[in-house]
Amino acid sequence: MESQDLKKAGLKVTLPRMKILEILEQNRKKHLSAEDIYRILMVSNNEIGLATIYRVLTQFETAGLVTRHHFEGGQAVFELDCGVHHDHIVCVDCGKVEEFVDEMIEERQKRITEELGFDLRDHSMILYGVCKDREDCLKRRNN
Amino acid sequence: MESQDLKKAGLKVTLPRMKILEILEQNRKKHLSAEDIYRILMVSNNEIGLATIYRVLTQFETAGLVTRHHFEGGQAVFELDCGVHHDHIVCVDCGKVEEFVDEMIEERQKRITEELGFDLRDHSMILYGVCKDREDCLKRRNN
DNA sequence: ATGTATGCAAAACATTTGCACCTGG
DNA sequence: CCAGGTGCAAATGTTTTGCATACAT
Numbered sequence: 001m002e003s004q005d006l007k008k009a010g011l012k013v014t015l016p017r018m019k020i021l022e023i024l025e026q027n028r029k030k031h032l033s034a035e036d037i038y039r040i041l042m043v044s045n046n047e048i049g050l051a052t053i054y055r056v057l058t059q060f061e062t063a064g065l066v067t068r069h070h071f072e073g074g075q076a077v078f079e080l081d082c083g084v085h086h087d088h089i090v091c092v093d094c095g096k097v098e099e100f101v102d103e104m105i106e107e108r109q110k111r112i113t114e115e116l117g118f119d120l121r122d123h124s125m126i127l128y129g130v131c132k133d134r135e136d137c138l139k140r141r142n143n
Numbered sequence: 144m145e146s147q148d149l150k151k152a153g154l155k156v157t158l159p160r161m162k163i164l165e166i167l168e169q170n171r172k173k174h175l176s177a178e179d180i181y182r183i184l185m186v187s188n189n190e191i192g193l194a195t196i197y198r199v200l201t202q203f204e205t206a207g208l209v210t211r212h213h214f215e216g217g218q219a220v221f222e223l224d225c226g227v228h229h230d231h232i233v234c235v236d237c238g239k240v241e242e243f244v245d246e247m248i249e250e251r252q253k254r255i256t257e258e259l260g261f262d263l264r265d266h267s268m269i270l271y272g273v274c275k276d277r278e279d280c281l282k283r284r285n286n
Numbered sequence: 287a288t289g290t291a292t293g294c295a296a297a298a299c300a301t302t303t304g305c306a307c308c309t310g311g
Numbered sequence: 312c313c314a315g316g317t318g319c320a321a322a323t324g325t326t327t328t329g330c331a332t333a334c335a336t
Contacts, residue, residue, distance in 0.1 A: 012310060014316060034301080049318045054301060056316095070213060074300065089261055098259050108248050109270055116241050118232055118272030125268040127252055129261030155335060157291060177326080192293045197326060199291095217325065 009063035016048045020056050024066065024080045031088075031097055033075035071097075071126060089127040094140035096131060152206035159191045163199050167209065167223045174231075174240050176218035214240075214269060232270040237283035239274060 002021050003013045011017060023040050024032070032040075034053045041048050057078050060066040066078045071090055085106075086099040105125070113120040131137035145164050146156045154160060166183050167175070175183075177196045184191050200221050203209040209221045214233050228249075229242040248268070256263040274280035 012315065014310070016317070047318095051302075051319075052317055055303095058302095070215075072213075076300085089256060089259055091261065092264060098261075100255055100259065102251055102255055105248050105251050108245055112243055112245055113232060113270055113272050116232055116243065117275050118234065118241075118270070119275060120270060120272045121235060122271040123269065124271075126266065127256055127261070127263060128265040128267075129256050129263045132260050132262060155290065157335070159292070190293095193325095194294075194327075195292055198328095201327095219325085 005065060009060075009065060011059060011063065015046075016052050017056055019046050019048065020053060021060075021065075024078070028080055028082070029099075031069065031071070031077040031079050033077050035075065037078075069124070069126075072128070087125040087127075089129055091131045091137060092128050093130050094137045096137070096140060148208060152203075152208060154202060154206065158189075159195050160199050162189050162191065163196060164203075164208075167221070171223055171225070172242075174212065174214070174220040174222050176220050178218065180221075212267075212269075215271070230268040230270075232272055234274045234280060235271050236273050237280045239280070239283060 002025065003018065005021065006013050006017055019041060020037060023037055034050065034057060037053050037057075038048070038050050041053075057066060057068070061068050061078075065081055067081045068076050068078055069088065070076050071088070084101070086101045087105075089098050089100065090096070109123055110120055145168065146161065148164065149156050149160055162184060163180060166180055177193065177200060180196050180200075181191070181193050184196075200209060200211070204211050204221075208224055210224045211219050211221055212231065213219055214231070215235075227244070229244045230248075232241050232243065233239070252266055253263055274283075
């Protein structure tokens with residue numbers, strides 16, 4: 001029951017919040033912008049204001065329920081926080097996103113940070129590439 | 144003579160472009176936003192429109208003269224492209240930026256990309272931390 | 287001269303906020 | 312009932328664009 005997640009976060013269980021959480025659930029592994037969510041709600045006949053979506057996403061982020069990323073191209077994208085840190089690789093052609101973690105890199109980041117006289121708090125690492133499977137990629141590009 | 148850089152890039156040598164390039168030269172190692180540049184020009188009595196600054200920076204980026212970064216916090220920042228790739232660590236308190244390169248990480252990034260079925264084109268890695276030297280850091284924070 | 291660059295003001299975006307109204311507990 | 316949530320429209324901050332004018336070659 002996901003309404004528990006909301007209560008736990010100290011957020012009242014409202015329709016918009018439930019719906020948005022639901023959409024994020026159904027799109028685990030995808031990365032949606034506020035407007036993506038807005039459109040999805042639109043289509044399923046849930047007219048929720050864009051402002052509310054931004055507000056709710058920000059609250060979710062604060063509560064640690066979602067993570068916000070700034071891939072290239074204007075809009076921020078959001079994904080449900082699965083609890084495990086990971087980084088991303090994005091295809092510059094079709095937009096496909098894969099997640100990964102690499103202990104060695106995490107390790108080096110910590111060391112470098114120390115050497116430069118900082119305490120590491122967070123990091124953002126995004127690799128940009130193109131899918132080797134060109135057919136698949138181009139198919140995805142045209143939705 | 145930096146006007147050569149402009150000609151080489153196929154850009155007409157104009158006052159705004161020269162001035163902006165000059166400011167970037169004088170601030171190698173810093174990372175300036177379009178507005179930072181605007182203000183600096185202002186102070187030195189060179190009234191150049193903000194729109195022009197954005198246009199010129201974009202042209203410089205296309206020409207490979209500068210690199211654009213999206214650190215957290217709205218504005219994009221620019222730095223002269225010294226030809227050598229590097230990543231950044233930013234202090235979340237005072238905004239200090241240090242640059243570094245780590246061959247091991249670059250190596251791993253390439254391998255991971257391959258494993259996931261992509262061809263690596265580019266990457267962005269930004270570490271966020273706080274300066275260990277608190278005094279220095281807080282001093283910087285208050286400019 | 288002439289094609290390109292600039293300045294200004296207006297547009298375009300993504301995101302945030304003020305405020306009157308609505309809703310969950 | 313009432314604190315908190317929502318919708319709408321307007322404000323914000325950054326970046327882009329249209330167009331008349333100015334400039335480099």
